[in-house]
Amino acid sequence: MTADQGQLEQFIWQVADLLRGSYSQADYRKVILPFTVLRRLECVLEPTRDAVLAEKEELQRLGIQDMDLMLTQASGCGFYNRTGLTLKRIAVNTDQRIVATNLRTYLAAFSENAREIFEYYEFDNQIEKLRKADLLYQVVTAFAGIDLSPERVSNHQMGYLFENLIRRFSELSNETAGEHFTPREVVELMVNLLLGPDEERLRDELVVRILDPACGTGGMLTAAEEFIKERSDAKVDVFGQEINPESYAISRSDLLIKGEDVGHIEFGNSFTEDRHAGERFHYLLANPPFGVNWKQFKDVVETEHKVQGFDGRFGAGLPRVSDGSLLFLQHMVHHMRKPEEGGARMAIVFNGSPLFTGGADSGESNIRRWILENDLLEGIVALPEQLFYNTGIATYFWILSNRKDEAHRNRVVLLDARDHWERMRKSLGEKRRHITPAQIRELTDLYLNALEKGEEHPKVKVFAPSDFGYRRITVERPLKLRFEVTEEALAELEANRTLAGAKYEKLRPSLLAALRALLGREPVFAKADFDALLKKMYANEGIASVPAPVSKQVWNAVSVPDPHGEVQKDGKGRTLPDPDLRDHENVPLDEDIHAYLEREVLPHVPDAWIDEEKTKVGYEIPFTRYFYEYVPPRPLEEIDAELKGLEKEIQRLLSEVTE
Incomplete structure (x- = not known):
């Protein structure tokens, strides 16, 4: 019993x-x-x-x-x-x-x-x-x-028991319960999507090796192992690493009770102490802590990135130190079996940040670029909010494979599961929703049908990896200036540090006097004309020549941006750009940047051009944009009627108070 x-x-x-x-x-x-x-x-x-x-x-x-x-x-x-x-x-x-x-x-x-x-x-x-x-x-x-x-x-019950105890203790001590375990229905869905496409392959395997580099209490490893054993006679070897001592101890005790090799579960930080270095795995899955700060071991990670490059784990790039999620992803990709060894699949839970954080050529963008250009990303699943015990934010599965067959190559499946949930009768921390078994089956079918048959659905879309790429172009406009001496220009020069120095102590009064003589004159729209005027004023004050550093400060003070001003050139006759008018545009990879400029920019600013030396390639996955559905606003008549109804209700309530 x-x-x-x-x-x-x-x-x-x-x-x-x-x-x-x-x-x-x-x-x-x-x-x-x-x-x-x-x-x-x-x-x-x-x-x-x-x-x-x-x-x-x-x-x-x-x-x-x-x-x-x-x-x-x-x-x-x-x-x-x-x-x-x-x-x-x-x-x-x-x-x-x-x-x-x-x-x-x-x-x-x-x-x-x-x-x-x-x-x-x-x-x-x-x-x-x-x-x-x-x-x-x-x-x-x-x-x-x-x-x-x-x-x-049962072992399943013990897993729930440990997890619920940890959750309750974490709530009492204001710790992060979600760092220790993942809700079981989330694990089940994740395992289905990771292993479901390989049911036939699993029947032919003799040994299957699985890794979770942030294994917590071992729930994901257990679920993956059970999935395989229900469908195959293969020997399943589970490996893990965990940084929390209590979770590590529970994970090892679970394996011990099941008669498995506890030596495969290691203690330590996966970033700084890769306890499975040199090992390769058939399947990998993890729910690493969201937004983990890796500043304290930044030196170790940066050294591996710079010294080992792609021979190490972090060759694709480094994300900002406030969020190490994409470090976990690279760590896991590094441990996938190579394609020539039969390849591997992996699944990881992320919040929304890794989808889009970081502009073109940033660490995050370069990691996404590496994943997508190498056709490693198989699919992303958007989960409902309020599924996890410690956070109500949006979460996603990323599923990667380095052994896509011909039919699946250069395809990325996006599955929107955000509406597939039911409210729980009793909240557990931040967890107020759960995914039912029927919904898990439905989502699994939707994903597998999209993956295997290319079937689309209102909640499923299929893209090419290049669809997520773009070129970030720098759009310049010419620097146009007029020239005049104003009170503001004089005040700027009087406070200027270069002129205030001892080196120009004798020059400064004469220079300011020469400029003050031009105060109130009409602006000049040609630099050569204003230069001649300056030289004349300098001569009147007995200034034979002005040193280059001082001349630069003068021109900075008297130059005023003006759309009707003269276009400025450099010493080689090239048009100078106006930094204040500089703009950036993201152009899809499959579109010519000059055609984009001609269509989208030049009709509005005909003198614009692209500084091609500054063009950068970036990748982002704006998931919600692809599934956005426009909802038209209500008719004005309906809104007006509602407001009038509310006004009447307010007047009725006020009359009751004043009676």
Whole structure:
């Protein structure tokens, strides 16, 4: 008989009440999570406990010291405990010191792969703190009374249990729950879209390797593994890396319980410590933290980018330090099996920022350009808002493949799933909506039909990668000036630092006097004419010549932009551009920039031209623009009638107040 999920959570949550007063709410997790893992491991080992003890005694009798392999085989679980202790037996004695001693003995007797999990929880510190607070016996007794055996609580239920505990603890401590796990229906949809197109291929595979470089509690890896095992006899090897110690410990314990290699789950920062360097994978999936700031390890990332280029992970470019999302994407692409090895597919969850942040030639744009020009992007799915526990913002799946077949090459599928949701009866943090199983099936079919058959739909569009590219052109207009001496020009020169220096101390009064003589005269529209006038005024003040630095400051002060002024040229006779009139236009890649200028710009400003040296190529994916539907405004008569109705209602309410 399986356990009721709500009762399980309620029972374990009640244990937190024991901690009230001795622990802050933010620290409840330090006790509840490791004890939950410990009780789960204990229940898993229960059926073979006696067999392990018997094997241990026999090995001791034979004088064998290294028992690890034999005891692991005897347990049948991939891990073991060498003592006859359990939480129930430890709780027989009510003395807090004895309970602490026995609990430490119990933990030390686990195989190394299980013992390491509790080291990441720093569990020994909590044992001592509970002992000093006279709470250890009560907590051990409480957990000894809950049945977490696999027969009663499935691995799926344990995953939900851990995730909901983390979410609730994160809410209490104002942390980001979404950094630890992803809602299960989101994972299911993501796995469907990642693995669904490969159902036939999976049946022919002998071994499938999967990586999640931000694996949290391992929910995505578990879902992907189950999808494959339901459709194939292939051996599935899951790999992951996680930076949060608690999530890392839970992920390893989950694999341990299922008898899988926990050594494939690594601890550390994927950016700075690539624990799977040199490894390649069939499938990769991840939900990295949104908008993660990577300033603290900027030096390591920049060095790899500059020194290794495309031989490293970040050859395509570096995004701004405030958002490392596209670093995760490049990290994952680096770990895809090469096309000549059979290729790979990957899926990653992003917010909207990676779609469009950064202009042409920026780090973000260059990364998008690399992805699209190499035809790696297979599709993007826009998800409903308010799906995640820690944020209500818009989110997207990016699905990439480096082994597109001929029919799929140079095609990118955009699927708009933003309206596919139902409201939850009870909100969980920011999560107020969920995607139903029927909607998951519908979205999976829509994506696969678009991918395999090229079928479009009001919610599906198919593009070529080049459709997202553009050239950012710089449109210049000629600098036109008139020349005159004004009070503002004189004030500017009087405050000028160049003229105020000791070097021009003697020249300054005469220069200002010469210019002041031109105050109030009509503007001059030819530079040569004004230059002759200046020289005449200089001669009147006994100035034979003006040094170039001073002359430059004078011309800056007396030059005034004027659409009717003279077009200015440089020393080679080329027209000078007016920086204040400079504009930029994004021109689709498949359009000639000069044809665009002639059609869109010259009818309005005939003297404009393109500075081709400044042209840059950029890529962006304006998803919402492609699915925008124009809604015409209501008729004015309808709005006017509504306003009059509101006015009458306001007057009625006011009359009631004044009566």
